[in-house]
Amino acid sequence: MSYLKLKMQADRAIALSIERSLVQLKKDTTNTVQSVRSGAERASWYGSCLFDDYKDVCKQLRQEDTRMLLSIRQVYQRKDVVLDMVEIYFNIKLSRISGSGQHKIMQTITEKLANHASEKFSKLSVAYTIAKLITESHDFKESHINIINKSSLVAVSVLSFYGKMQTAALSARKLQFSEPNYYSALYKENLELLYFMIEPEMNRIIYLTNSGTSDEEEIIFLMNKILTK
Secondary structure, three states, X not given: OOHHHHHHXXXXXXXXXXXXXXXXXXXXXXXXXXXXXXXXXXXXXXXHHHOHHHHHHHHHXXXXXXXXXXXXXXXXXXXXXXXXXXXXXXXHHHOOOOHHHHHHHHHHHHHHOOHHHHHHHHOOOHHHHHHHHHHOOHHHHHHHHHHHHHOOOOOOOHHHHHHHHHHHHHHHHHHHHHOHHHHHHHHHOOOHHHHHHOHHHHHHHHHHHOOOOOHHHHHHHHHHHHHOO
């Protein structure tokens, strides 16, 4: 079970326990205050629904709120939603690479790994193998866990939840502008509003894989960088 799923289940149990026992939460931490402020800002935007000139803004807010519920559902339905999001990105990248190019990438990976590990990955798809290695790398895992710990999707306070919703929505909007194909692929899987959980490391990965002379060279460079750490 993924760390995200375990964390959300634990958070939900804690939240329900708090509600049942009427225990007051401390709200004086920086993250909570910031989350509540963001939530208040997003809630205030709903005032646009009162004006005809801002109907598009109102519609977008409602769509994002609905899609966040769909995204949260994916956390429980999938084995590892983070792995899936990274794999989706590399499926897009690899679709532009020939079979021989993909073989070269896999060869680079197996040469860097120990024999037992290379045998394990040799039977898996290239995109899945790359995604698995990335999500298990120290830097990616540390970044992802830190974000989850700061941004639990389970919240007792409405404003606190809306603050997290605001963070997720802004992250998705940025991705839609910078990487429309990746955004569309995540959208089809109801995952675009979970992108904020992997945004810092994925932004670096996207930058690295867009910096070479060819998609094949970019991915090989990235894997060499990850596997030599």
